[in-house]
Amino acid sequence: MSEADIGVRLTDPSRLPTISSETQLRAVLASLAGVDAVGAEARVAKLATRSIKTSSKRRALDLIVSMIDLTTLEGADTPGRVSAMCAKARRPDPRDLSVPSVAAVCVYPDLVEGAKRHLEGSSVAVAAVATAFPSGRASLAVKLLDVSEAVAAGADEIDMVIDRGAFLSGRLGQVFDEIVAVKAACGSAHLKVILETGELVTYDNVRRASWLAMLAGADFIKTSTGKVPVAATPPVALVMLEAVRDFAESTGRVVGVKVAGGIRSAKDAIRYLVIVNETAGATWLRPETFRFGASSLLNDVLMQRLKQTRGAYVRPEEFSGD
Amino acid sequence: MAENELATPPLGTFGYDPAPESSTIARLRESYGLFIGGDFSDAASHEQFATLNPATGAPLASVAQANASDVDRAVAAARHAYDTVWSTMSGSERAKYLFRIARIIQERARELAVVETLDNGKPIRESRDIDIPLAAAHFFYYAGWADKLEHAGYGSSPRPVGVAGQIIPWNFPLLMAAWKLAPALAAGNTCVLKPAETTPLSALVLAEILQQAELPPGVVNIVTGDGAVGAALVDHPGVDKIAFTGSTEVGRLIQRRVASSAKHLTLELGGKGANIVFDDAPIDEMIEGIIDGIFFNQGHVCCAGSRLLVQETIADEVLRRLVRRVEQLRVGDPLDKNTDVGAINSAAQLARIHELANAGEAEGATRYASSCVLPENGFWFAPTIFANVSSSHRIAREEIFGPVLSVLTFRTPDEAVAKANDTNYGLACGVWSEKGSRTLWVAERLRAGVIWANTYNRFDPTSPFGGVRESGFGREGGRHGLEAYLDV
Numbered sequence: 001m002s003e004a005d006i007g008v009r010l011t012d013p014s015r016l017p018t019i020s021s022e023t024q025l026r027a028v029l030a031s032l033a034g035v036d037a038v039g040a041e042a043r044v045a046k047l048a049t050r051s052i053k054t055s056s057k058r059r060a061l062d063l064i065v066s067m068i069d070l071t072t073l074e075g076a077d078t079p080g081r082v083s084a085m086c087a088k089a090r091r092p093d094p095r096d097l098s099v100p101s102v103a104a105v106c107v108y109p110d111l112v113e114g115a116k117r118h119l120e121g122s123s124v125a126v127a128a129v130a131t132a133f134p135s136g137r138a139s140l141a142v143k144l145l146d147v148s149e150a151v152a153a154g155a156d157e158i159d160m161v162i163d164r165g166a167f168l169s170g171r172l173g174q175v176f177d178e179i180v181a182v183k184a185a186c187g188s189a190h191l192k193v194i195l196e197t198g199e200l201v202t203y204d205n206v207r208r209a210s211w212l213a214m215l216a217g218a219d220f221i222k223t224s225t226g227k228v229p230v231a232a233t234p235p236v237a238l239v240m241l242e243a244v245r246d247f248a249e250s251t252g253r254v255v256g257v258k259v260a261g262g263i264r265s266a267k268d269a270i271r272y273l274v275i276v277n278e279t280a281g282a283t284w285l286r287p288e289t290f291r292f293g294a295s296s297l298l299n300d301v302l303m304q305r306l307k308q309t310r311g312a313y314v315r316p317e318e319f320s321g322d
Numbered sequence: 323m324a325e326n327e328l329a330t331p332p333l334g335t336f337g338y339d340p341a342p343e344s345s346t347i348a349r350l351r352e353s354y355g356l357f358i359g360g361d362f363s364d365a366a367s368h369e370q371f372a373t374l375n376p377a378t379g380a381p382l383a384s385v386a387q388a389n390a391s392d393v394d395r396a397v398a399a400a401r402h403a404y405d406t407v408w409s410t411m412s413g414s415e416r417a418k419y420l421f422r423i424a425r426i427i428q429e430r431a432r433e434l435a436v437v438e439t440l441d442n443g444k445p446i447r448e449s450r451d452i453d454i455p456l457a458a459a460h461f462f463y464y465a466g467w468a469d470k471l472e473h474a475g476y477g478s479s480p481r482p483v484g485v486a487g488q489i490i491p492w493n494f495p496l497l498m499a500a501w502k503l504a505p506a507l508a509a510g511n512t513c514v515l516k517p518a519e520t521t522p523l524s525a526l527v528l529a530e531i532l533q534q535a536e537l538p539p540g541v542v543n544i545v546t547g548d549g550a551v552g553a554a555l556v557d558h559p560g561v562d563k564i565a566f567t568g569s570t571e572v573g574r575l576i577q578r579r580v581a582s583s584a585k586h587l588t589l590e591l592g593g594k595g596a597n598i599v600f601d602d603a604p605i606d607e608m609i610e611g612i613i614d615g616i617f618f619n620q621g622h623v624c625c626a627g628s629r630l631l632v633q634e635t636i637a638d639e640v641l642r643r644l645v646r647r648v649e650q651l652r653v654g655d656p657l658d659k660n661t662d663v664g665a666i667n668s669a670a671q672l673a674r675i676h677e678l679a680n681a682g683e684a685e686g687a688t689r690y691a692s693s694c695v696l697p698e699n700g701f702w703f704a705p706t707i708f709a710n711v712s713s714s715h716r717i718a719r720e721e722i723f724g725p726v727l728s729v730l731t732f733r734t735p736d737e738a739v740a741k742a743n744d745t746n747y748g749l750a751c752g753v754w755s756e757k758g759s760r761t762l763w764v765a766e767r768l769r770a771g772v773i774w775a776n777t778y779n780r781f782d783p784t785s786p787f788g789g790v791r792e793s794g795f796g797r798e799g800g801r802h803g804l805e806a807y808l809d810v
Contacts, residue, residue: 033602033603033604033605033606033756034602034604034756035604035606035607036604036608036756036776038607038776038777039604039606039607039610039611039776039777040606040607042610043606043607043610049447049451049659050338050659050660051338051341051659051660052338052339052341053339053341054339055339056336056337056338056339057339059337060336242606273336274336277336278336278650282336285336
């Protein structure tokens with residue numbers, strides 16, 4: 001391998017090669033350190049004992065709201081439901097204007113146009129799940145068409161799924177190429193790459209898939225579709241946050257992390273913030289670099305927030321559904 | 323290091339607000355007596371000494387200073403209880419008491435955790451999540467053995483030793499009491515326990531628990547005071563066994579003093595544990611393991627991984643990550659639930675850590691210390707890493723017993739083993755590698771009582787713990803731990 005092949009000086013360990021062959025991709029991924037499952041799980045269990053109270057809790061709750069991708073991904077979604085969700089995204093608690101807007105709404109591509117209209121003039125972005133979400137079982141041409149229609153309809157962010165079958169059978173080049181192609185189809189839209197960690201199963205796979213997605217140009221790496229039994233878990237988030245931290249150190253490029261699926265309580269969300277804080281660092285504690293894909297989480301955060309100011313819990317019915 | 327400067331800003335802070343546990347939960351009394359024959363009583367001399375909160379330097383309570391006549395009284399009480407009650411009681415009856423003690427420890431866990439943190443200086447997270455639960459677990463575990471001793475592999479009807487004199491250190495006060503008492507009681511011995519001078523309080527709360535459990539009077543006696551009390555216990559002719567955990571220096575003295583007697587002896591002494599890191603190790607978990615290996619309990623751990631042996635190919639990266647991680651450790655109020663590193667236990671220990679750290683610098687090692695702001699009062703030492711340490715440096719040979727890590731490098735597995743074994747001690751080692759065959763190859767060649775693979779400082783009542791060479795002899799924990807308290 002000459003220096004020109006890999007685009008770096010061999011003596012400079014801090015720069016990553018530009019990937020130009022599957023062999024090279026395989027070598028880079030194989031060079032990553034393994035993850036000791038027992039150790040990773042012990043680490044998050046320890047971080048879960050952090051006690052976040054009073055003013056740090058208030059700040060954390062607002063931060064969580066600003067990081068939410070308010071999501072509805074049901075076959076039964078209607079334009080009316082999306083319009084209600086957009087109103088809530090803009091102004092999560094109409095009685096309290098100090099509550100920030102959420103980061104984005106996340107919908108199927110056919111609902112992007114309506115969502116975009118409802119959110120005009122707000123800071124809330126519209127994210128669309130594309131590439132034959134959630135299974136990813138379609139030809140590349142179909143996936144790219146899915147993406148470009150969503151982008152044409154005004155999507156600011158695209159949440160794509162990787163081909164888990166290809167990844168698990170070792171066709172890493174195919175997974176890489178698809179991400180590169182989708183990234184190109186995104187244009188200026190941000191690309192979140194869903195690894196579906198519940199199907200990758202091992203932490204070693206999560207680490208390798210994270211690096212693969214980042215090398216292929218992902219702006220975000222995301223845990224899950226929310227459509228398989230195992231979604232985001234704290235140790236998976238830990239491994240992905242280690243990956244974005246190490247990637248930023250070696251390439252200078254900061255990639256975000258989105259945890260999605262199964263995060264319903266403010267308490268759980270705060271635990272994720274602690275993991276972000278003590279793994280990737282405070283640099284990542286912004287909506288530009290960390291997101292929660294969730295629907296019912298928002299109301300629990302609002303309830304906790306109100307409890308902080310009023311000193312007592314209010315009834316869950318006080319908050320609108322999505 | 324220069325070529326590996328961080329591309330992104332260093333880890334920031336999320337500014338966790340103080341979350342202190344309330345010190346009133348400890349329900350400390352103003353003064354404590356000696357626990358002899360099931361009751362608290364004054365010392366013969368009526369002398370008291372103060373035990374301090376090392377995090378503030380303020381006195382917590384006053385505690386009776388025993389003398390030789392008090393020790394005499396305690397041994398007599400233990401002998402009487404041995405002859406009349408405990409040695410004749412069936413194993414299943416003894417087990418009931420041990421189970422009861424374990425359950426009451428669990429019920430009073432929060433109180434015990436706060437007492438331990440106040441008296442010792444360790445973070446409440448550790449006393450709450452490690453010390454107290456493990457202490458209860460030891461009583462539960464040995465309760466299970468009490469009626470099964472004939473199946474332990476020490477003969478068909480193993481006999482207890484008699485009266486055990488047990489001297490414990492200040493680093494894990496309640497846990498060490500549990501390590502000593504639980505197997506001794508299960509095997510049918512009675513005990514005279516001498517807690518460390520600087521940390522007597524949790525043992526005295528344990529005495530209340532023993533009363534609550536209605537343990538027959540005299541089965542456990544607790545005498546507090548300075549080293550002279552321990553010496554009186556060691557020399558007492560009525561004691562059949564001495565179990566000591568503490569420094570190698572004192573262990574040597576004790577061995578000399580019991581040499582001319584028929585006393586049984588087990589010693590758990592110092593260490594200079596090597597944590598061996600190969601370049602295929604799971605790096606993130608390994609960094610956590612190194613940090614936990616040396617900064618757990620402020621490094622006041624006899625089996626601490628105080629020597630890091632790192633393969634030269636990854637030495638720079640490991641050091642860079644360690645320095646970054648040390649900066650993240652939250653040092654301060656031990657009662658704060660978010661504190662990672664608490665106070666040094668005593669002024670004397672702090673002086674020793676300073677002396678050795680200064681020696682490290684003077685001998686040419688490179689010092690990286692956390693920039694954390696240390697509290698003004700009390701005894702504190704910032705977590706510290708020394709790089710470029712050579713095997714002949716004092717900080718590579720002597721036990722510092724503080725939050726100070728010495729980093730050495732190696733190139734081949736043989737060199738790693740040679741360096742790890744280049745010590746007078748032999749308590750514990752860690753091996754980090756994703757290659758099982760190499761881990762086993764290295765582990766077979768290490769001269770240490772405990773070898774951890776891809777983890778460090780992991781304790782369990784079912785697992786024997788103890789050292790070789792100057793780290794002592796005898797095992798605590800597991801089936802092996804019974805041998806120390808059986809006449810075999």
